[in-house]
Amino acid sequence: MKSTQDYSEQIVTLAEWLQKSKYTTILTGAGMSTESNIPDFRSKDGWWNNIDPRTVATTEALDNHYDLFHEFYSMRTNLLECCLPHRGHHLLAEWEQKGLIQAICTQNVDGFHSAAGSDQVYELHGSINKFRCADCSRIVSREQFLNKERCSQCGGNLRPNVVLFGEMLPEECWSASLSHIHKSDLVIVIGTSLEVYPASQLPQMTEGKTVYINTETNGKNQDFSLIIQDKVGNVLAKVNEIIE
Structure with a gap:
């Protein structure tokens, strides 16, 4: 373990908690991938074509405004071609x-955690x-969707x-996430505003320590055991320098 004198108290505390924890679960959101x-399409600066994407990523848009729905998700799908974990x-x-x-529960749909080897x-x-x-x-296939084909069946x-606003979360995935959270003595929440239900409730469902890491905190997350306001990559890199 490296000397901790060059690191903030919050970073040192997180490193210590991580090393002592017997069961740690990570919860990530859009800030993990920015x-x-x-x-981050939910932020005001990230609004798409002057439209709040929360009105496009819905069952209503899928059913009644498919052209707009398809344009939005085609853009997001193509965007991933230029991005990496x-x-x-x-x-x-x-x-x-x-x-x-022990587990990563994510609100992100990009697949980057698995692509990185988790x-x-x-x-x-x-x-x-x-x-x-x-x-x-x-x-x-991806091509069939991007080409705006109709179902051949x-x-x-x-x-x-993806789970749209107005749809239920996958039951198996939700149950597994709950199980991991309940077992954890440390839950680290990374890059999520915790505004989307029911994933936003997960940090409250552990009896262990909770850590919140994000570039913005907005005073909403005072119930956490530890809050670190910084870029995700910076925090994880500094913690890794201490524990490796």
């Missing part, structure tokens, strides 16, 4: 391999890298396999 140059994603994968963390990943809001028919759930519209 450092991979993926926009950043160092923070890879550090979490390394910590899992070392037994420092194994125990639970995608609460689905995956933008998989596609299906909106009506019969037939699995289709029932003629329905195609969609990414």
Whole structure:
């Protein structure tokens, strides 16, 4: 363990808690991926075509405004072609391999945690890298969706396999995430505003210590045991320097 004199008290505390914890679960949100140059579409600066994406990523838009829905998700799908997991994603994968963390529950749909090498990943809001028919759930290809084809089986519209506003979270994924949270003596929340229910409730469901890491805190997260306001990559890199 390296000397801690060059690190903030919060970073040192997190490093100590991580090393002492017997069961650690990570919960990540959009702020985990913004450092991979993926926009946080929920932020005001990230609004798309002057439209709040929260009005596009809905079952109502899928059913009644499919052209707009398809344009939005085609843009997001194509955007991923130019983006890769950043160092923070890879550090979490390394910590899992070392037994420092046991699971990652994520609100992100980009698949970057798995791409970086993490194994125990639970995608609460689905995956933008998989596609299906909106009506019969037939699995289709990325190309079929981007080409705006209709389902060859029932003629329905195609969609990414993400959880839209107005839909339930995948039951198996939600149950597994709850199980990990309940077992944890340390839960580290990274890059999420905790505004989207029910994932926002997860940090409250542990009896262990809770840590909140984000570039903005806005005074909403005072119930956490530890709050670190900084870029995700910076925090994870500094903690890793201490524990490696």
